[in-house]
Amino acid sequence: MKFSLFFLMVATCNFCLRAQDLIQPAPEMPAFTLGSIQQSRDSVGRPSVTIDYQRNKDGVGAPLLAGRTSDGPLKIMGSRIINDASGKLELSDLFSSGRGLDAEIYFVVSGSFADECPFQCLVSNVVRIGNPAGPTVAAREWNRKEDTAYQKDLLGRKPPLSPPAGYQLVQASTKLIAGMPIKVGHYGEWLDAEALNGEALVTVKISGIEKLKSKTRNGWIAIKPTVIQQGNSAPSSFQPSIRIIPGTTEALPDGYLPITSEMAIVTGTPVRAVWLNQLVDATVISAEGDALMIHYDSRPSAFDKSHPRSSVIISESTLKELALPDAAQKFANRVPKKSAEEQEFDNQSKQIEEESKRIREQVERNIADAQKRMAGNSFDAPNNAQTFPMQIQNNPIDIPVPKEAELLPLDISVPRGTKLAACFGKRWNYVTVLKEGTEDHVAIHWDDRTADFDGLIHRSQLIIRKSDLRKLKAKAPKADKREWTDATGKFKVEAKITARTATHVTLLKEDGKEIKLAIEKLSAADQKWLKENP
Numbered sequence: 001m002k003f004s005l006f007f008l009m010v011a012t013c014n015f016c017l018r019a020q021d022l023i024q025p026a027p028e029m030p031a032f033t034l035g036s037i038q039q040s041r042d043s044v045g046r047p048s049v050t051i052d053y054q055r056n057k058d059g060v061g062a063p064l065l066a067g068r069t070s071d072g073p074l075k076i077m078g079s080r081i082i083n084d085a086s087g088k089l090e091l092s093d094l095f096s097s098g099r100g101l102d103a104e105i106y107f108v109v110s111g112s113f114a115d116e117c118p119f120q121c122l123v124s125n126v127v128r129i130g131n132p133a134g135p136t137v138a139a140r141e142w143n144r145k146e147d148t149a150y151q152k153d154l155l156g157r158k159p160p161l162s163p164p165a166g167y168q169l170v171q172a173s174t175k176l177i178a179g180m181p182i183k184v185g186h187y188g189e190w191l192d193a194e195a196l197n198g199e200a201l202v203t204v205k206i207s208g209i210e211k212l213k214s215k216t217r218n219g220w221i222a223i224k225p226t227v228i229q230q231g232n233s234a235p236s237s238f239q240p241s242i243r244i245i246p247g248t249t250e251a252l253p254d255g256y257l258p259i260t261s262e263m264a265i266v267t268g269t270p271v272r273a274v275w276l277n278q279l280v281d282a283t284v285i286s287a288e289g290d291a292l293m294i295h296y297d298s299r300p301s302a303f304d305k306s307h308p309r310s311s312v313i314i315s316e317s318t319l320k321e322l323a324l325p326d327a328a329q330k331f332a333n334r335v336p337k338k339s340a341e342e343q344e345f346d347n348q349s350k351q352i353e354e355e356s357k358r359i360r361e362q363v364e365r366n367i368a369d370a371q372k373r374m375a376g377n378s379f380d381a382p383n384n385a386q387t388f389p390m391q392i393q394n395n396p397i398d399i400p401v402p403k404e405a406e407l408l409p410l411d412i413s414v415p416r417g418t419k420l421a422a423c424f425g426k427r428w429n430y431v432t433v434l435k436e437g438t439e440d441h442v443a444i445h446w447d448d449r450t451a452d453f454d455g456l457i458h459r460s461q462l463i464i465r466k467s468d469l470r471k472l473k474a475k476a477p478k479a480d481k482r483e484w485t486d487a488t489g490k491f492k493v494e495a496k497i498t499a500r501t502a503t504h505v506t507l508l509k510e511d512g513k514e515i516k517l518a519i520e521k522l523s524a525a526d527q528k529w530l531k532e533n534p
Contacts, residue, residue: 024139025109025121026150030059032082032107032124039101039129049101049129054086061109063123065089069103070133082107102130104137114156114187117149156187159219164190167222174223176202177231179238183222184215190222196244203249205242212249246310248274255316259309261290264322268331273312275299282312283334295336392441393455397423401463408462410440412472420444420462428463473498474512481510485523505530 025031035052063082067074076091091101107124122139142150163169167183167190170176176198184193184204192207201214202221215221230237243252252258256272259265269284275296282294285304292312295304321327401407408420418433422444434443434454441456464472473496481496484507495507498514506516519527 022108022120022122022137022139023142023146025123026061028060029109029121029123030055030061030063031057032063034106034124034127037105037127037129049091049103049105051089051091051105051127052086053082053089053107053124055082055084059123061111061121061123063107063109065091065105066108066120067103067105068132068137069101074103074105102132104128104132106137113146113149114152117146119146152187159185160188160190163222167224169219170202170217170221170223172200172217174217174228175231176223177235177238178240178243180223180227180231182227184213185220185222194241195221196240196242203244212244212251214249245274245279245313247308248311250274250277250279252313253279256313257316257319259292259312259314261309263309263314263319265292265309265314266322266328266331268334269314269322270318270331270334271312271314273307279313283336284312285335297336301336391455393457395422395424395457395461397461397463399423399426399428402428404467405463405465406469408442408459408464409469410459412469414442414464414472418464418472419468420464422446422457422462431457431462470508470512470514473508474510482529484517484526486517487521487523489523500530 033054033056035054037049037051039049065076065082067076091105104126105128106122106126109121109123110119112118122137126137128136164183170182176182176195178196178198180195182193182195182204183190184206186206186209191209194205196203196205196212201216204213204215204221206213244250245252246258253272259271265284265287267284267286269287271282271284271292271294272279273282273294273296274280275282281297283297285293285295287293290309291306292309293304293306294312295301321330324330405421408414414420414433414436416433416435420431420433420442421428422431423429424446430447431444432447434445436442440459442459442462443456444454444462445451446453481494483492483494485492493507493509493515495509495515497505498508499506503520504516504518505522506514508514519530522530
């Protein structure tokens with residue numbers, strides 16, 4: 001199995017140094033051998049390395065790729081748990097630094113023994129590429145604290161052998177009610193606890209432990225028969241000491257309620273939601289049916305997320321404000337303003353999504369029609385190669401588009417020799433334009449293959465560097481440009497409109513530079529032109 005990852009070299013800090021403190025693996029952990037490692041360039045010219053790996057022993061734990069450079073740890077983005085018995089890993093430099101990689105690479109299993117002693121175990125050999133400074137990373141022996149925590153962890157992996165005197169084990173059919181007193185197996189002991197729900201995975205509050213826990217019913221929970229009888233005869237006699245947020249193990253704070261379908265939630269409503277096992281402030285961006293799209297107030301908009309209503313909570317005072325006549329307008333002012341970069345990214349994503357939807361509906365028909373029309377037509381191949389009838393090629397994009405590129409627009413002319421890229425084998429491959437075809441197709445030559453592979457490919461399956469696209473747009477016919485003036489009449493520029501939103505337009509000047517202007521700051525004539533030319 002082969003899959004690609006990205007790496008990013010980060011500066012050394014105290015946390016990073018601790019992350020490199022590797023210990024020897026526990027007996028039950030897996031073992032791997034890393035084989036040959038090669039340094040090269042990926043399909044878009046970024047520095048990359050390819051590594052072979054082989055699993056020598058199955059085991060418990062989630063193995064991940066890790067590494068270090070002379071400057072500190074190698075931060076690997078998009079890394080996944082290694083489940084395959086063998087394969088290849090390809091790492092590409094995300095920011096195309098252009099220089100080769102000097103690093104050590106290895107597999108680790110990370111976690112925490114008994115929820116109290118973090119660890120990072122080295123579960124493979126260490127391979128080097130280039131010339132990383134310092135001695136080779138090595139795993140040290142465990143210290144006394146780690147060994148003690150590991151023994152406690154082993155004890156906590158299985159429930160105690162038998163329930164305490166006067167108790168019986170909870171079965172799948174046992175009726176549990178929030179507030180019932182129970183006993184919970186915890187690292188070999190039976191501790192007093194309280195059930196906070198009656199689900200298959202029971203959320204419990206263990207006496208003396210602040211954080212709530214989740215426990216399965218198979219051997220981990222014990223209850224007195226008299227408590228079961230009381231639950232059957234008088235269920236309302238049990239009241240939980242705390243309430244939990246549905247779908248989480250977080251306590252519901254006083255003065256808050258889970259959001260229900262009956263609550264009239266508007267855009268901008270302040271709420272709270274769980275982020276990385278912590279309850280944080282958030283803002284509702286949109287409310288549709290049983291889901292809420294929320295923005296975490298302390299995070300960029302890239303982290304906006306959809307939540308079930310019941311897992312988001314709202315204060316009772318906010319509910320009262322929502323009942324007032326001006327609530328919608330008041331809360332709408334709380335919606336976080338996106339930065340220009342975030343807004344531009346959203347606009348581009350929306351345009352790509354709309355264009356991709358349109359293309360998906362037509363591309364198969366276009367390909368079939370083009371095959372009939374183009375049969376027998378020849379295009380000039382590079383380097384005076386033999387000409388031949390162009391075949392339609394279908395190469396759907398199934399990997400992310402690089403940050404520095406975008407989909408090839410349908411309305412831009414790409415002259416012979418233009419460099420593009422197409423997806424093949426889950427990689428971006430450089431191609432060169434031979435000639436523009438019809439029905440949104442382009443005749444291309446694959447740069448790393450012979451002319452036998454030349455063919456027609458749909459524009460929706462090609463990408464172009466943003467810098468190259470700006471140059472092409474700047475060379476657009478003069479008639480596509482017009483003079484734009486601001487409201488004061490002092491600022492004028494001759495440019496072509498390349499993008500627009502409800503509030504802004506993006507203009508491309510002859511020198512290839514783009515400028516973004518607020519529509520309200522344009523002259524009345526320009527605003528009128530925009531309305532007449534949507």
